[in-house]
Amino acid sequence: MNLKQVLKQIGRPAPVEKYLCHTFPDIISPAGLAEYQKESLRAIIERAYEHSPFYREKMTRAGVTPGEVVGLDLGRLPFTTKDELRGKPWVLLACEREDVSLIQVSTGTTGGEEIYIMNTWEDYYLREMATGYPVLVPIEPGDICLNALPYEMSSAGLAFHKTFMDSCQATVIPAGKGGAYSTPAKTVKLMRELQPTVAITSPSWAVTLHEAAVERAFDVAGLPLKRMWLTGEGCSPAFRERVEKIWGTVANFYYGSLECGAIGIECDAHNGYHLAGAHVFVEIVDQESGEVLEPGEIGEIVVTCLLRYDTPLLRYRTQDLGFIEPDPCRCGVALPRLHLRGRLTEQVVIQGVSFSPFYLEEFLMRIPEVGNWFQFVVNPAGSDVLRIRAEPAAGVSPSAELADTLASKMEFATGLSCGFEFVAKLPRPHGKTVRVVHQ
Numbered sequence: 001m002n003l004k005q006v007l008k009q010i011g012r013p014a015p016v017e018k019y020l021c022h023t024f025p026d027i028i029s030p031a032g033l034a035e036y037q038k039e040s041l042r043a044i045i046e047r048a049y050e051h052s053p054f055y056r057e058k059m060t061r062a063g064v065t066p067g068e069v070v071g072l073d074l075g076r077l078p079f080t081t082k083d084e085l086r087g088k089p090w091v092l093l094a095c096e097r098e099d100v101s102l103i104q105v106s107t108g109t110t111g112g113e114e115i116y117i118m119n120t121w122e123d124y125y126l127r128e129m130a131t132g133y134p135v136l137v138p139i140e141p142g143d144i145c146l147n148a149l150p151y152e153m154s155s156a157g158l159a160f161h162k163t164f165m166d167s168c169q170a171t172v173i174p175a176g177k178g179g180a181y182s183t184p185a186k187t188v189k190l191m192r193e194l195q196p197t198v199a200i201t202s203p204s205w206a207v208t209l210h211e212a213a214v215e216r217a218f219d220v221a222g223l224p225l226k227r228m229w230l231t232g233e234g235c236s237p238a239f240r241e242r243v244e245k246i247w248g249t250v251a252n253f254y255y256g257s258l259e260c261g262a263i264g265i266e267c268d269a270h271n272g273y274h275l276a277g278a279h280v281f282v283e284i285v286d287q288e289s290g291e292v293l294e295p296g297e298i299g300e301i302v303v304t305c306l307l308r309y310d311t312p313l314l315r316y317r318t319q320d321l322g323f324i325e326p327d328p329c330r331c332g333v334a335l336p337r338l339h340l341r342g343r344l345t346e347q348v349v350i351q352g353v354s355f356s357p358f359y360l361e362e363f364l365m366r367i368p369e370v371g372n373w374f375q376f377v378v379n380p381a382g383s384d385v386l387r388i389r390a391e392p393a394a395g396v397s398p399s400a401e402l403a404d405t406l407a408s409k410m411e412f413a414t415g416l417s418c419g420f421e422f423v424a425k426l427p428r429p430h431g432k433t434v435r436v437v438h439q
């Protein structure tokens with residue numbers, strides 16, 4: 001049986017068949033997107049209620065049935081939280097265990113028991129095959145994609161592998177990120193010999209690979225890269241500019257997670273993430289009251305997955321903060337944009353005020369004497385002083401005077417009391433980069 005026959009035999013849920021098999025989601029009209037999302041939500045909420053004991057119980061407790069959820073207003077549906085998923089591998093199943101074909105697990109960087117996300121073959125593969133975003137992700141047959149994201153345990157590496165190979169029909173190099181065979185040295189060798197045209201990695205691994213390339217006298221800026229994507233951890237615009245400069249190409253961010261999959265994709269305008277409207281329906285809610293907020297208002301990002309029927313995820317509280325901007329973008333893509341404002345759990349508290357580490361990083365990374373590796377050292381109970389530890393930039397001689405000057409610069413920029421300390425070399429992260437350390 002060939003793939004076409006398989007697709008025909010398995011079939012797709014009606015909204016997927018109707019909207020995604022013949023149109024491109026990133027040029028779909030706002031009205032078309034709303035219709036697709038309404039029909040998808042109805043189908044997924046019904047499926048969750050009928051087949052998932054977890055959601056049936058939650059909805060019963062909240063006194064709501066699927067028929068009472070109308071259109072895009074999910075206000076009556078209960079939220080799903082990270083704590084409800086932790087340590088409960090099978091909790092989201094709306095299918096038989098034997099139907100599960102892939103099990104992935106959280107990286108554990110936010111603490112607590114693991115979260116498991118499972119997919120059936122139909123959800124993971126077939127339902128998503130037609131849903132590329134060709135304007136936002138212009139990767140074509142003939143492109144060679146260096147995939148320097150972790151492949152094991154979690155979802156990032158495999159998810160992009162699937163997108164590049166199946167949706168874009170491009171060539172993928174599964175370089176990985178820090179796995180058993182995946183050393184920076186070997187990745188540099190692959191780049192030298194295979195000359196990728198696209199790269200995807202995390203911001204900090206982009207710097208690690210560049211350092212390894214410099215040690216081997218290889219200039220990554222000489223690669224025929226038409227674009228790179230950064231994901232897996234956030235960074236400030238100033239850090240992104242540093243990555244773009246050393247790699248000699250445009251770097252766009254991609255926002256997603258194990259639990260939700262694709263959420264937002266940045267265009268070349270670098271002004272927010274276009275919501276991956278075929279994959280997710282996104283709400284912004286008040287952290288305290290849970291009320292849905294208006295466009296432009298900052299709150300917690302809440303996601304409902306639109307392509308997962310067998311392990312549905314409804315109104316998932318991501319603990320990330322952001323706001324939605326519905327205005328048209330100059331790139332021409334009609335999908336609304338999401339602006340991220342950091343993570344609830346990763347704020348730096350100085351003098352009783354919370355700051356996103358990326359806000360502070362932005363000022364730090366504009367100082368040319370500061371290298372690409374740094375830490376903000378804070379007290380868990382809150383600090384009076386923002387203490388910064390950083391490597392000097394290449395060619396800069398560290399001194400106590402220079403450290404004082406940089407502390408003053410940061411004080412001027414942030415309005416906070418700052419301490420600055422040069423260190424010769426900070427440990428290179430194996431997993432996600434830690435910019436905020438508690439002491």
Ligand SMILES: [Zn+2]
Nearest residue numbers: 267269329331
């Ligand atoms: Zn755009």
